[in-house]
Amino acid sequence: MAQQQNSSRLTLIITIVVAIVLIIVIWPLSMIGKGSVKTGSGDEVDLRIQPVARLELAKAAAAKSDGKPRDGATVYNSVCMACHASGAAGAPKAGDKAAWAPRIATGTAALITSVTNGKNAMPAKGGSPDLTDGEIKAAVEHLVNLSK
Numbered sequence: 001m002a003q004q005q006n007s008s009r010l011t012l013i014i015t016i017v018v019a020i021v022l023i024i025v026i027w028p029l030s031m032i033g034k035g036s037v038k039t040g041s042g043d044e045v046d047l048r049i050q051p052v053a054r055l056e057l058a059k060a061a062a063a064k065s066d067g068k069p070r071d072g073a074t075v076y077n078s079v080c081m082a083c084h085a086s087g088a089a090g091a092p093k094a095g096d097k098a099a100w101a102p103r104i105a106t107g108t109a110a111l112i113t114s115v116t117n118g119k120n121a122m123p124a125k126g127g128s129p130d131l132t133d134g135e136i137k138a139a140v141e142h143l144v145n146l147s148k
């Protein structure tokens with residue numbers, strides 16, 4: 001008789017433990033979509049990935065400035081070509097010797113200054129503020145070489 005009582009108490013304890021485990025596991029799942037554990041809208045997702053995204057952007061920027069400097073052709077192709085390949089915004093076209101001759105005659109230093117500070121329709125640094133002085137010089141030299 002005593003043994004039977006013990007085993008039914010054991011059953012009761014197991015039932016309670018299982019119930020507690022179920023509550024711990026199932027209750028948070030039922031909170032998805034309403035309570036603290038949200039699946040979230042796009043904005044909330046943006047907000048949550050923001051620290052990571054910011055870190056990635058910072059890493060990308062750092063890789064550009066303290067990594068290897070981009071060579072003239074790379075800078076030209078990614079930044080300057082937008083205007084200087086087509087002559088957009090009145091930019092002297094790469095390879096247009098007549099347009100470049102008088103500019104080249106002012107000297108590379110003057111051309112570099114124009115690019116660094118901007119000139120008329122050309123924004124400072126060609127609109128790419130992350131360019132280093134060395135990268136600007138290389139891009140100017142590349143553009144001049146294409147055009148003389």
Ligand code: HEC
Nearest residue numbers: 079080083089090091103111114119120121122126139140
């Ligand atoms: C948004 C268009 C645009 C971009 C991008 C651009 N340029 Fe220009 N660039 C111009 C225009 C327009 C001029 C003509 C400015 C003037 O003389 O009125 C010009 C002129 C120049 C000149 C001649 C400056 C002078 O003193 O005569 C050089 C050199 C030059 N660009 C180099 C570059 C380089 C290198 C890049 C990339 C880093 C670049 N540009 C990006 C529009 C652009």
